[in-house]
Amino acid sequence: MTVAFWVLAAAAVVFGFGVFRLNSMAQVTFSLLASFVAVAGLVLLLGLSYLGVVIVLMMVIEMVIMAVFMIMYMMNPAGLMPMAMYHNKPGAMAISVGTFVLLATGILLVDWPRRTGAPAPDLTFALGRSLMGEQMLTMMTLGITLFATIVASVVLATGRGRYDRLGDDLDAPRADDPLGGGVGR
Amino acid sequence: MTLQLFLLTAAGLFAIGLYGALSQQSIVMLMMGLELMLNGVILAAAACWYFLAPGGTEGQVLIVVVVTAMAVEMAAGFAVATAIYRARQVDMTDGAADLKG
Incomplete structure (x- = not known):
């Protein structure tokens, strides 16, 4: 369980970061899909089998549709050149790192309530x-x-x-x- | 496997998505950032359900709502992208800054 959690959590974050780092549109789309599948795996790990499967099915279809639109609307769909399509990169990085630090502080400092109730049998x-x-x-x-x-x-x-x-x-x-x-x- | 670890992973996904949504020029990549943020929300909802109140179904219902929001965001986003591209060949967010004030 613990090993599966670490593998899936790392996969979700690494593939999520890959979305904005990879060069080809196909790689970007499937990196996002891999991140979604990893999160679905974590949801399955928590015992929500139906919702985990729903997320996988929905995201596979959604990413395949997205790939079509990406090829329609991206200026560099084939990924033959490195993609550099950023504006205000340092500002965006500062805001997102700041958001993460704020959220992490809250997560680690809050005195979370005790677990109440038990999961329903079905x-x-x-x-x-x-x-x-x-x-x-x-x-x-x-x-x-x-x-x-x-x-x-x-x-x-x-x-x-x-x-x-x-x-x-x-x-x-x-x-x-x-x-x-x-x-x- | 604790609530904090799950929420930290979710916060990481949310922050990466926020970075993408703020920094990308392409409308499609911007929407990928929004999807990644919602991905983090799904994980946080599932973790809160499991570790805090597994007796209720509110956490599961929240996941259903977020998954629906993702589908709506995709469909409406691509419809808007299609409309603005047809009207004036805009495929970058910088080309659609009319409401900047």
Whole structure:
């Protein structure tokens, strides 16, 4: 247990640091994925088997999608040149080191409360019951948020929608397209 | 394996993510920094659940919320990046400093 903790914790931090140190986009993406998998391993180590597996599955898919977007939007996707795309590096380093020192001080100095209660025999069942019971409001908020995200991202990502083509009342006789052609035009 | 060690690891991940989010010029790399920060939050939530109040399910629910927040952040972030790139070919944060005041 202790060995597994140290290996996974070191892996999570080292791969996390690699995200901003490696040169190729592919390496960066998979370094972030490795960091997520290490954290999922730590979550599994704490006995949360369902959530650990969910994190692994979600992050694998998310990083593969991210790789596609990185190749779309990075100026140097192949990593043939060293990537130096920083602004205000010393300031950012000072703020993040300061944040870590502040958090570490709090973590080490706070008199943490004693462990109370025992884990439920079936943690996944307990989580499901909780999400469908007293945490129903949380679950509904998450659902609405995800739906709003779907709508918002489609609206933002659409280049020319039907209102651009057919007018505000959708009653233009001919679609206003930059190029002619297509069905019936 | 103690609460402090888990929280220190989480704080390390959070600080590295903060460094990335503040220092990277590319919008995609900035979002990776945000993801790394949320990664630390997941670890801290799991550790607090296990070492402080394993009887309840609030820690687990918090992890579900954070995982959802990661998905929302990714989707909304890439949608915004697509919109601003389409409008004026901006793929660096320095090109989108209109609201700097």
